[in-house]
Amino acid sequence: MAILGLAPSCEPQRPAHFDIEKVIRPNILSLHPYRCARDDYQEGILLDANENSLGHSISSLGKTEELLSVLDADLHRYPDPSHNHIKARIAQLRSLPDPKHVFLGVGSDEVIDLLLRICVTPGREKILITPPTYGMYTVCAHVNDVGIVRCNLNLSGDQGEGGENGRFSLVVNDIKAALSSDPTIKLVFLCSPGNPTGTLISLKSLRSLLDYEPFKGIVVVDEAYIDFAGEDASAVSLIRDYGNLCVMQTLSKSFGLAGIRLGLALAQPPLIQILTNTKAPYNISTPTAQLALAALEQPSLTTMREKIEFLLDSRSRLAQSLTDLSHLGLGPIIGGNDANFLVVPVVDKVTRIPDNQRSQRIYKVLAEENGVVVRYRGSEPGCAGCLRITVGTPEENKVLIEQLRKILEAL
Known part of the structure; x- marks a missing residue:
């Protein structure tokens, strides 16, 4: 039996007539799962996962009170299936008309998976992505x-036809050509600011795709x-005018709450309702909801916002x-630098040519010998040759630069 991630076994399979490889869908057996940052290293100065290095921003409670408030909740009861209080606060924060424009998911990854399941027919239809980009779009597909x-x-x-200025910008004409030539494309996934590029996509380019009549699907x-x-960078401002737009956001980054796994879909009510009809009944836990409410006060x-300015x-x-x-x-920093990483x-x-071998060596020495x-x-x-570096605390950044300097001098 060959299952990715599982060591081969000499033990006979029981019962003898059962073969799991004949039960599992072939695309799942061949799947290479998303490799997250914590798969490689769990300790040290962690500047690899684009977490908020300053921690969460929940200011109304001390750690002990915060824990007690969660424990005092009705944890023996199923959670609220709708969490309209959270949705109302998010709608207000993002200048949306009402909670009917907000969907809550277990991280943005649940939103990605649900969009694929409700919009794209397996084995027949497709999504479009713009590499380099977030790896979960591919994994979910x-x-x-x-x-x-x-x-x-x-x-x-280079400024090509139909492109924006700058490296890692959208080449809009290429995307339109792909959409025109393949009507089976149902979703376009765009990352803005990009991961790993850190580059913001202009609202002008987004409007151009949303207005492109041959494409009948949804731009995510x-x-x-x-x-x-x-300010004024978010595509949420376009939601009122475009039913074919879905904006995903999260409490993991700027809010510093990666551990509670709360993602958002922001769109017009019809798409939000379909997502709601499809999700698991109680997808957002009571502790997650309580911490999210506190973060939105x-x-x-x-x-x-103060921590964002500091970062x-x-x-x-x-x-x-x-x-x-x-x-x-080290070469010049690339990308738009619109995120919390470089x-x-x-x-x-x-030669000053990007060097993958040297880059991998520095990455490993930094982590395994220097704890960064x-x-x-x-x-x-x-x-x-690129390394993606999350902006840490001043102390973490200082250690990073000191250790990186030593390694660069030695290698």
Whole structure:
């Protein structure tokens, strides 16, 4: 028996007439699951998963009171299946008319999976993605036996026909051509700011796709990092005018609540209702809901915004520190830098060409010998030699730069 991740066994299978490989769908047996940051390293200075290094922003409770409030809840009862109080606060925060425009999922990953299940027919229809991008779009497509069409972002930074300015921007004409040539594409997944690119997609480009009459499906904009991108950056402002738009957001990044797993879909009520009709009955737990409500109170939102400003300042300082190491073999930071991370290529000291082998070596030495964990992204299109580095606390950033300098000098 060959199952990815499971060591071969010499033990006979019982009962003898049963073969699990003949029961499991072939696309699942061949599936390569999403490799998350914690699969590799769980300890040290963790600058690999784009978490909020300053922690959560729940300011109304101390840690003991916060824990007691969760324990005092009716945990023996099933949770509220709708959580309209949370939806109302999110609608107000994002300037949407009412809670009917908000869906809550177990992280954005549940939203991605549900969108695929309700929109795309397995074995017949497809999604479109724009590499380099978030890996779960591909994993969910494979799980659901859905085809994938890939239209790379602008990898060179050149201004081509139908493209925006800058590296990792959308090449809108390429996407439109793909949509016109393949009517089986039902969903377009766009990441803004991008992961791993950190690049914001312009609202002009989004409107161009949403208005493109030959495409009859839905444009999904993943805005996990949108709060780091500044005012008027979000595609939520387009929801009133476009029923074919779904914006995903999360409490994992700017809110610093990756551990509670709460993702959002923001769209017009018809799509939100269909998502609601399809989800598991009690998908959001009572502890998650209580912590989310506390995070959405005004004092907590004020704290969140203060932490965002602090992280943006830290991002600028970290960017300068990385630039100061260029003579040791770091290339210029790439991407739009609109998120809470930076992407920098490791280059050959002589040729200045991005060097995947040297980058992987530095990544491993940083983690295994120095306790500083970043993310290797050199296998992504347009990201040769690249390390993705989450903006840490000032102390964490200082250690990162000190250790990175030593390793670059030695390698």
